[in-house]
Amino acid sequence: MSAAPGPVRHKGRGPAVSGWVAPRGRALGGRSFALHRITGIALVIYLYVHLGVLSMLLIGESAWGDFLSVVTAKGFLAFDVVLIFGLLFHALNGIRVALVGSGYLVRHQRALFWVATAIGTPLLVYAAIHVFGGA
Amino acid sequence: MRHDAHVLIVGGGGTGAALAHDLSLRGLGVTLVERGELTSGTTGRHHGLLHSGGRYAVNDRESAVECIEENRILRRICPGTFELNDGLFVAVEEEDLEYVDAFVDGCEACGIPAQRLTRDEALRLEPNLNPAIKLAVRVPDGTIDAMRLPLRFFATARRNGAVIRPYTEVRDLLVHDGLVSGAVLLDHVTGKEGEVRADIVVNATGPWSERVAAMAGVDVPIRPSPGVLLALRGRMCNMVLNRLHKSGDGDIIVPQRGLSVVGTSSWVVEDPDDLTVPEDHVERMYAEGSKLVPAVRSADRRAAWSAARPLIGSKGADTGRELSRTFKTFDHKETDGVEGFVTITGGKATTLRGMAELCADVICRKLDIDEPCRTRETVLLPHSAYYAAAAA
Amino acid sequence: MSTTDTRTLRVYRFKRGDGAEHFDEFEVPVGPRMSILDALRWIQLHRDPSLALRHSCLHASCGTCGVQVDGREELACVSAVRDHGETITVEPLANLPILTDLVVDVGEFFARFPEHPIIRASEADGYVRLEDCIECGLCLSACPVAATSRHYVGPAALVAAQRLLEEPRGADREDVLAWADRPEAAWGCHLGFECARACPAEAIPAERIMALRRELAR
Numbered sequence: 119m120s121a122a123p124g125p126v127r128h129k130g131r132g133p134a135v136s137g138w139v140a141p142r143g144r145a146l147g148g149r150s151f152a153l154h155r156i157t158g159i160a161l162v163i164y165l166y167v168h169l170g171v172l173s174m175l176l177i178g179e180s181a182w183g184d185f186l187s188v189v190t191a192k193g194f195l196a197f198d199v200v201l202i203f204g205l206l207f208h209a210l211n212g213i214r215v216a217l218v219g220s221g222y223l224v225r226h227q228r229a230l231f232w233v234a235t236a237i238g239t240p241l242l243v244y245a246a247i248h249v250f251g252g253a
Numbered sequence: 254m255r256h257d258a259h260v261l262i263v264g265g266g267g268t269g270a271a272l273a274h275d276l277s278l279r280g281l282g283v284t285l286v287e288r289g290e291l292t293s294g295t296t297g298r299h300h301g302l303l304h305s306g307g308r309y310a311v312n313d314r315e316s317a318v319e320c321i322e323e324n325r326i327l328r329r330i331c332p333g334t335f336e337l338n339d340g341l342f343v344a345v346e347e348e349d350l351e352y353v354d355a356f357v358d359g360c361e362a363c364g365i366p367a368q369r370l371t372r373d374e375a376l377r378l379e380p381n382l383n384p385a386i387k388l389a390v391r392v393p394d395g396t397i398d399a400m401r402l403p404l405r406f407f408a409t410a411r412r413n414g415a416v417i418r419p420y421t422e423v424r425d426l427l428v429h430d431g432l433v434s435g436a437v438l439l440d441h442v443t444g445k446e447g448e449v450r451a452d453i454v455v456n457a458t459g460p461w462s463e464r465v466a467a468m469a470g471v472d473v474p475i476r477p478s479p480g481v482l483l484a485l486r487g488r489m490c491n492m493v494l495n496r497l498h499k500s501g502d503g504d505i506i507v508p509q510r511g512l513s514v515v516g517t518s519s520w521v522v523e524d525p526d527d528l529t530v531p532e533d534h535v536e537r538m539y540a541e542g543s544k545l546v547p548a549v550r551s552a553d554r555r556a557a558w559s560a561a562r563p564l565i566g567s568k569g570a571d572t573g574r575e576l577s578r579t580f581k582t583f584d585h586k587e588t589d590g591v592e593g594f595v596t597i598t599g600g601k602a603t604t605l606r607g608m609a610e611l612c613a614d615v616i617c618r619k620l621d622i623d624e625p626c627r628t629r630e631t632v633l634l635p636h637s638a639y640y641a642a643a644a645a
Numbered sequence: 646m647s648t649t650d651t652r653t654l655r656v657y658r659f660k661r662g663d664g665a666e667h668f669d670e671f672e673v674p675v676g677p678r679m680s681i682l683d684a685l686r687w688i689q690l691h692r693d694p695s696l697a698l699r700h701s702c703l704h705a706s707c708g709t710c711g712v713q714v715d716g717r718e719e720l721a722c723v724s725a726v727r728d729h730g731e732t733i734t735v736e737p738l739a740n741l742p743i744l745t746d747l748v749v750d751v752g753e754f755f756a757r758f759p760e761h762p763i764i765r766a767s768e769a770d771g772y773v774r775l776e777d778c779i780e781c782g783l784c785l786s787a788c789p790v791a792a793t794s795r796h797y798v799g800p801a802a803l804v805a806a807q808r809l810l811e812e813p814r815g816a817d818r819e820d821v822l823a824w825a826d827r828p829e830a831a832w833g834c835h836l837g838f839e840c841a842r843a844c845p846a847e848a849i850p851a852e853r854i855m856a857l858r859r860e861l862a863r
Contacts, residue, residue, distance in 0.1 A: 123742040124750065125659065125666060127713070129792050137739075137792025140716070147838025147851075151789050215836050221859035224852050227838060290699040290709055290748075297701025297709075333766045333814075337773045398765065398775055400707040420697050420745065441697045442745040444660040484704040491772040509706055510775050511847050526690055530678070556704035556723050557678070636765075640752035 146228055154211050157204040164201060195249050202245045210234035255414075256280045258620050261436060261451035263423050263465055264458035265289075266296035267602055270406035271609035271628070272457060273415045278631060279613065279624035283415035284449060286438060288422035291407060292400045295459045295525075296602060298560035300482055300507045300514040302493060303327065303335055303395035304603040307342055307367070308500065310359030311352075316601075317363040319580075323604045324393060327402075330606070331633050334402050336508060340394025340493030341375060344387040345544050349497045356497060357390060367392050381489050381546045394493035396509055397602060401636040406605070408639035409631070417639075426454060426468040426594075433469050433585075433593040453616055456596040460525035460561040466596055471589040473596050477525040477561040480517035481534035483542070485552035489513040494545050502534070503541025512555055515542035528559040565599045580604060582612045584619065595619075650675045652726055654684055656696065657736040658746055668734075669693070675726050681735065682710055682721035685747070697746040705845050708781030711738050712747055718783035718843040738786035740799075754782050757798040759806050759824045769812050778804055778848040784840035790833055797833040800840035800850035806830070807857040822861060831857050 129137035139152040174181055188194060214230045217223055223230060258281045262269045265287025273285045287293070306320030328335065344350050353369075360367035368391040375389035376382055382389075411417050420441040427435040427448065435450035456465045460477035488508050496504035502518040518534040535557045542549035565581055580600030585591040597612040610626045617624055651672050659666045671692055673684045682700055689696045701707040703722045710721040713736040715729060726733070741749040765776050784800035785791050791799050806825045809816040825831040831854065840850035 123753075124661070124744055126742050127657070127736055127739045129716075129739050129789070135793055138789050140789075140792075144839060145842050147836065147842065148787075148789055151835060151837040151839075218855065219834075219836055219858065220862065221855040224855040227836070227851070289697075290701055292701045292707075293699070293709075297707055298703050301706075334775075335766060335773070336775055337766075396775070398706075400701045400709065401765065420748065422694075439695075441695055442660070442748075443662040444695060445662050482704070484706070488774075491774070508774075510777055510779070512704070512706065514704070532678075556680075558703035558722075560703075637755045637758065640755045 146231060150211055150214075150231055153207060154215070157208040160204055161208060164204075192250075198249050199242070199246045202249070203242055206238040206242055210238045255282070256620075256622050256624070258282060258453075258622060259284065259451045260453045260455060260616060261286070261449055262455045262457055263436065264294070264456065264461070265291040265407075265417070265419055266294045266457065266459055267292065267403040267406075267605035268296075268459070268597055268600065268608055268612075269455075269457040270403040270410070271605040272455060272597065272612055273410040273417065274406040274413075274633075275606075275609045275613040275626060275628050276616065277410045277413040277415040278627045279617065279622070281616075281620075281622070281624075283410065284451065285407075285410075285415060285417050286421040286423060286436070286449075287417075287419045288441070289420065291417070291419050292403050294461065295560050295562065296403055297400045298482070298558060299399050299602050300505065300516045301397045301399045301509050302505065302507050302603070303337075303397045304601060305340060305392040305394045306363055306365050307340070307356070307360060307390075307392040307394065308495065308505075310363050310365055310367075311355050312499070314359065314363055317359070317365065319604050319607055320601070321363060321365045321393075323607045324395075326606060326629055327397075327603065328395075330628070330631060331402060331405055334398050334405060334636070336396035336491075338395065338491045338493075338508075340392050340495060341370070341379065341382075341389040342392060342495045342497040343375065343382065343389045343545060344497045345383060345385065347387070350387055352498055353388070353390065360390075360392065365392055379490050379492055379494065381548055382494070383543075383545060383547055390497065391492075394495070396493065396507055398509075399602065402602075403605065404636040404639050405633040408634040408636060411639060412634060423465065423468070426465075428469055428591070431591050433591060452593065452620060454594050455612065455616070456594070456598075457612075459563040459598065462563060462596055462598045466585075469585065469591055469594045471585050471591055471594070473583055473598065474565055475598055476521050476564050476566065477523070478519055478521050478564045479525075479528050479559045479561040480519050481530055481538060481557060481559050482514055482516040483535055483538040483557045484509075484555040485513045485515065485542075485549060486555050487511070487513060487548070487552055489546050489548055489552070496541070496545060501541070503538045504545075506542055506545055506549070513546075513549070513552070515539075515549060517560075522561070525561040528561060530557050530559050563598050563600075580608045580611070582608075582615045584615055586619070652684070652729075653732045654688065655732060655734040656685070656688070656747070658696075659743055660695075660745055673726075677727070679726045680722055681712070681714055681719070681724040681726060681729075681733070684726055684733075685721060685735065697744075697748050699748050706779060708779030708846075711781045711783050711786070712736065713738060713786065718787045720781060720783070720845050723845070738782050740785055740788070740791040741782065749782070751782075754780070754785065754799075754801070757785075757802045759802065759809065759821060767808075767812055776808065776848075777846045778808075779846045781845060783843040783845060784848075784850050787837075787839035787843035789837040789839060790835050794829070794833065796829040798830050800834070800844075800854060801848075803831060803834070803857055804848050804850050804853045807853040807860070810857070810860055825857055826861050831861055834858075 306317035309317040
């Protein structure tokens, strides 16, 4: 219509990727999409951190011992539970996405989310008990 | 083939669209301005009936003949933009039966194919009909996509060189010494004013015709006559359903995708911009519509709105229904001594192409241009081509 | 009958002349069945005639009046004012360039569709019926993938492609499959499902996109 294209409104604030997680007007589908991205990125970051930390073993036993006392503190264990939530969510929602994305059970995408929740919640509780109990 | 003539069309409804198309096919330069989105006036709001002319076969044969001719032409030049399932005129009550013979005779006289059906045949075709109906007559009605059909005219016109400018409002006409030479425009996209010059300015603004004509210092006998329409959720019929009687409120149900549109009513106003939606009229749509299809009564309201028809006639009429529904082109040189200004008005959505042909003939005569009309046979581009044709 | 009930409408404004984006606030008197479009047209008539709007059919059939109301995609003509709060924010649809005020560049929307002209009558059910999709763009605005990707064709275009496979009406099946089998087409969907939620017609974008993928996978 005119020479230069006009401005574009997008869903979030600031950079365009905020449009992935913008909450206004979103429903279950959009929110699980957002959470899948957040957990995916978080798990990748965690993987690098984890590998970096493991490399500390190369330094020696005393460094490893200091490290152990940090990560077995209660506060840190809570972070472990969050991590496990992220793992479980990403894995179970990932199965939902793989199924629906290949054209199976599309009409039941919401029901699949709740099934995943039903499977994941007892697993998370079990893991949390053992994380805190085993310390 | 290009002629050294520029026509400014004011009004982006169906009439303006068809006129822009006709004139650009004849090789004239065309600019069309519309203050809002294309078809945002009356054209976009109508119930979408592709008229067979049946409704006018008894009392207004001129209109009926116009309708059936244009109905056939539109099917040829715009394939794919209609729901073509025919229509039924249904006798619901005993009094309706008195009307049947006149109706069928009228259709035959106007060249409208009309087939008598028994009650059972009608119910087989349309199971949601009121089981108490007496009989029905089948005619070639259909459903138009009210916005996309004119958009096909705009698309083709644009491809052929017409400049189409929505969101551009006419603030005033340039008039001097009994000659209209152009218009002062306000562009709502930029917010800036400008001027455009033309050999002829055409007033194709429907119920706003009086307002634009006043800018040229002339008067046109137009009464904006609104009516209420009601869209219900659910596709309750595939054929257009009409009540078999003399015109009345709520006597038509037009299917449109997943909706059923019931219409309409009629009153007269001064200002076509400030239309209300009287709830008692909406209630009347429910009441009359459910006489044809009982399920109407309990259907969900998707929307209720008003659209103003441009009806020609002398001032002083009350309800608007008794005014003629034919269309006219007013050459204001003849009627008011003002050169360079023409008003085209009246008519229905179905007759847009025919109205434009008549007006284009007048314009070419005024400009001493000898070009035949080519719109009867030219197949139109798809509506989406309008956007692709930008800056052509 | 006068109403003392009013709402505040915060409306996005942009004119190419000065190029500045901002919001204007208007106090609008509200009636019992007023739609967001009614309120916007009231503003046009009584407060600011320069407000540019799209509308045509006034009954959710033409698809031109799509806007974001409080961040959620709706057709203004069937969105009730009473369903919203005291202050209502109205913005144009997301993910398409803005022409002016609440009007987006529809050409950009149609440019994403498969090349075959969009014939709009279907005979699939034994009678003729116009396609469900009313090309309103609400799905594209709601889609989180479209938020970051200008090249993702979007749900409506994929629905059109799937409909061409279901009912070709002259389209070439191989052409449509080739068009769809690209990362920015059928494989660009990451199952946000916001399209199905936003769709005001019965085009069911999410389901049709998955049906399209099943076709591609065959």
